[in-house]
Every structure is written in C-alpha cells, then in structure tokens.
Amino acid sequence: MGIFTDFYNTVARFFRPQEEDASKSVATNRLKLVLMQDRTNLTPKILEQMRGELVDLLSKYLEMDKDLLELNFEQEGDQVALMLSIPVIRAKDEEEIEAALAEAKALKEAQEEAEEETDEEYEEDEEGEDFEDEELVEEEIESAEVEAEINSESEAQQTTSRPKKRRRKLEKVSSPEGLNTEEKTEEPEEIEQVSTETTEG
C-alpha cells in the first residue's frame, strides 16, 4: 500500500498548481498585513474614531447600514489599501443631502460659537484638527458617491502608497503617507476651499 500512496502523492504533487494552495503565501500575506499595522501607529482607538467620522460624513449623502460598515487595510500587490465597505440602503436625493449639509453646517457653527467663548489658543488647535479630519475623508466621499449610484454596495478606497525606502528613521512620526493625521496640518487653506465648494454645490 505504502508504495502506491507514495507514488500517488508524487504524481499528484507533479500536477498540483504551484502557488495557490501553498501555506507560505498565506503566511506572507498575513504577515504583510500585520506588519503594515505594526509599522503605522494607528491604534484601535484612532481607527474607531476614523470609522465614526466616516459614518457621520457619509450619512449626509447615503442611507446605509452603519452597523455593517467595515474598515480594513488590505494588501494589493505592493500597495496597502484602506478598504471601506458599506452596505448602502439607498442614496439620498438632493433635498435630503442639502438638508443634511445645512444641518451639519448649523451644528458646526454652533460648535464654533461655543468654542469661541473658550480659550483662543485652544480653539485654534481644535479647528486645525477639524480640517485634518475632513481632508482625510474627502477623497473617500467622492469615490463613494459615484459608486453608490451604480451599486447598492459601494466600496470607497483610498490607496496609500507605501514609501519604497523604509521610513525607518522616522519611526516616531511614522506611518505611510496619507494615513497619519498629523502630517496633514500643513495644508489647511486648500482644505477650506474644498469643503466650501462641497457645501455650495
């Protein structure tokens, strides 16, 4: 019996597709993902915050199943992609969107007023952060919007190119470009423009 089993195994191995069922590719892919997470400094708390902000933003435009929203990092070839998967119930119509935007704007103004009363320096900081957050999700919403019209399930993705040379020396600032909110502080003006445009349109 042994001889026959050996023979069978040899023959089977000969014809077996090379890559697919190999456990090493599973390991390689899992490892790439986990290292991506290790190398960026995105803590679960920050991810959760990001998720919450994305929900707030997208729900202005879409009616969706918030509980089923998934936010994941995935490996695509050499790049790491931020995959956002949301089951969309329906896209809101123009009136609803405008209403939602107006409401958000009113809310923001109310917040700003409240903040004005507090310490000025502190307020500036807060505003800066607000803009960062909006910029982070701005790209998301654009692609999400378009896709939502076609599919009932939209996937917004923001690819973040990993620097070819490792960012070793930058460990403390760290994380791939585009993922770290801290790196966004430099361009608040541009962001302001973009956000006003969306409000008007």
Added chain:
Amino acid sequence: MTGRVIVITSGKGGVGKTTTSANIGTALAKEGYKVVLIDTDLGLRNLDLLLGLENRIVYTIVDVIEERCKLKQALVKDKKNPNLSLLAAAQTRDKSAVNAEQLKDICNQLKEKNDFVLVDCPAGIEQGFQNAVAGASEAIVVTTPEMSAIRDADRIIGLLATKEEIESTKLLLNRVRPKLIQSKEMMSVDDVVGILEIPLIGIIPEDTGIITSTNKGEPIVNDENALAGKAYRNVAQRILGEEVPFLDLDEPKGFVAKVKNIFAKLKAKV
C-alpha cells in the same frame, strides 16, 4: 587599533542569536582576527555553553562593572583559538544590573585591543536590548522564515533605525529548510527579504549538526563538512568584505525533481 562592534539581535527568542554569535565569532577568530564575544543576556547566559567554556568562567560582566575585577581578567580565552575570548554574562543577576552607558564603555575599551567585538543580545526589546545595542555600530538581525520571528525582526529593525550609532543593519536568515521552501510550505529567502527590506548577510540551512555541536560545546564552523558551518564561514567572509555567493540551497536533487524543475521553468515561460 579600532575594532568593529557588531550586535547580534533578533527580537524573538530561540531563533539562533547565540548560536550565530558563537559561530561568527569562531569563524572570524579562525581567520586570524582578534575577537571578543560579549554575552549580555544577564540571568540567562548560554554563550559559554555553546563555546564549551562554562567551567572556566570566574568573573562576569557585572564583576567588571562593579569593579571587582579588571576587564582583562574577566575575558575567558577559547580552548582552541587564543584569538577568541568571551566576556560572560552574570547568571545570578538580572538585566537591571547593567546600564547602556556601562556597556558602551566596555565595548569602547574592548575595541581598542580587538578587531571584532560581537555582542550577543538577549531576546526582547527592553533594557537588555537597549544595553546590547548601546556600544555597537553595526547590527545583524537574526530571523527564521516564520511569521512570528519575522514580525519581531521587523520591530527590531525599526528600533535599530532610530539609533544613530548603528550604521548598518543586515539580515541573517537562520534555520532555512529548502525542501519546505520548494513545496511552498515555508517562506522563501526572497519572501523574507522582500518583507524586511534590509540587505542579507547570510542564509543558514537547518542542520541537525547544530544540536550535536551544542552538545559538545563546539561551534559548527569547526566542522568542515557541515553545511551550516560552511554557511557561517561565508557570513564571516562577508563581514570581512568579501563577496561570497550565497549557498545554493534551492537546487532540486534527484531525477524527478530535475524533470519537474524543467517543467516548472517551461510553464513559467508560457
């Protein structure tokens, strides 16, 4: 003379740091260079065992730091090779007995009179690691083709990059099993290098001879026939700046494997 201080580290335990230290040290000493091995794994020392020097240790690194002896007195000469000596770790103390500044000072003193100072780092990323790295200007990161070891190595590589004194970080891939790589059950050398993205300095095949060499307290580089010994000798050559090709572990042996290889190549072309 100013020698080179190289730290051998890994993050994860049990991947072969100490074996690597013992073998590279012995190989360099055989080439005629003066080498000191420092065991910085306080409380869990093993380098003395791998070198077969466990019965000759009188003073340890902690005795030197606490000035119970002179540095020279604490260096234990190897049985076979007078070029090689060991500064043993204290077995009865923990990592807090030494600080980074003290270790750096010892490394600086030793490199005055030796060509190479190899620092065997403990596992982990805490004080012991910080101490071991303090005096070094080069690092060799040891890992095996397993996920957990690679992940830890990645962390270590990240930490080493924040150290300005470390000028070069190289990868040594240990316990490679060519058969498992061929059957795609183990990550290949290219896979690992692709993930960690640092230059490779050695590929050491899994070798049962390591077990017997440890039993005898004699590094495997002394065994002219062992494949792992040859691989370690090659690493020493590369440290010395020679360009030595990596051992070809992938070449399939036997008729069936060769035929299969030809088919695989044809398939790749189509």
